[in-house]
Amino acid sequence: MTLSHETLRERILTGGGGSVTARGSLSKVASRYAEFLNSLLPRDDDSGSGGGAGARGGPPAAAVEAARALETELRLHDLEVRKSALSYRAHEANSSRCASAVSSLEGELSSMKDDVERLRMELVRERATRRRREEYDALARIGNSSGRDDRGDHHPSNGGGSSSSLPPPARTTKIELENVSREMAKVEGEVARARWELTVREKQIRVVMASLADLGAALGEEETRKRTTTMVGSLGGNDDDDACDEKGAGASSSLSSSTMTKTARTGNKRKRAFDDRGGAATDNGDDLQEDKCRQEDNCGAI
Numbered sequence: 001m002t003l004s005h006e007t008l009r010e011r012i013l014t015g016g017g018g019s020v021t022a023r024g025s026l027s028k029v030a031s032r033y034a035e036f037l038n039s040l041l042p043r044d045d046d047s048g049s050g051g052g053a054g055a056r057g058g059p060p061a062a063a064v065e066a067a068r069a070l071e072t073e074l075r076l077h078d079l080e081v082r083k084s085a086l087s088y089r090a091h092e093a094n095s096s097r098c099a100s101a102v103s104s105l106e107g108e109l110s111s112m113k114d115d116v117e118r119l120r121m122e123l124v125r126e127r128a129t130r131r132r133r134e135e136y137d138a139l140a141r142i143g144n145s146s147g148r149d150d151r152g153d154h155h156p157s158n159g160g161g162s163s164s165s166l167p168p169p170a171r172t173t174k175i176e177l178e179n180v181s182r183e184m185a186k187v188e189g190e191v192a193r194a195r196w197e198l199t200v201r202e203k204q205i206r207v208v209m210a211s212l213a214d215l216g217a218a219l220g221e222e223e224t225r226k227r228t229t230t231m232v233g234s235l236g237g238n239d240d241d242d243a244c245d246e247k248g249a250g251a252s253s254s255l256s257s258s259t260m261t262k263t264a265r266t267g268n269k270r271k272r273a274f275d276d277r278g279g280a281a282t283d284n285g286d287d288l289q290e291d292k293c294r295q296e297d298n299c300g301a302i
Helices: 005-014 026-040 044-049 061-153 170-236 241-276 284-301
Strands: none
Touching (some): 026 061
């Protein structure tokens, strides 16, 4: 009897194997079922003789034996199916345990990778720290050697410690650089302010010099007029000397006062013009007042 490919595949999956007539196999069940059917068919010798168990109305003994064998084979097949189910469950449990073990191993592997990476970074930091420490030690040795040389060349009281020859830390140097930058900015601001004040003073001096020039011109004109008046008075005679002198003095005083007023107005106008141009000439009033006092003194002397 030849089995189909599906039956063979089912036997392989359910763990069946061996010979074709293995206990609990589908082929054995099929053969037992065929024997049972054959035992139920009437035979020629039984029909010819007309006797036997079939004639008596009961099943033949061969059919009973075939039925028992078929039942036994079915029970064996059911047992094999249960065994296969239990084996499948066992395999499922084993596979789940293996999957959990694999997942736990993967977690441990990832944690170990993290630990390795952390230790690697720590090793890099430690190497950098050791390299810097070696550099600092080398600098300290250089500083100590230079300090010993300095103490050997100079007096011991003037020699500093080994730490003084070491270069300052970068943070201290940065702070000092920032302080120097701030001081430079402050000095630059003071220089700009001084230049601005110098420009203002220069403009003030120009205004004062112009006022003095106007005052000098006015005084020159006044002196010329005085001389002219004196000459006219001397030509007029001795009787009119006093009247001429009084008139000349009055004219001179009025001229002086008008000249000073004009000069003061000119200085004030120039001061206002300078203030309108944006200058901060705060000392122009004092300078003009001093000029006015000088003019009054000159007029009194005249």
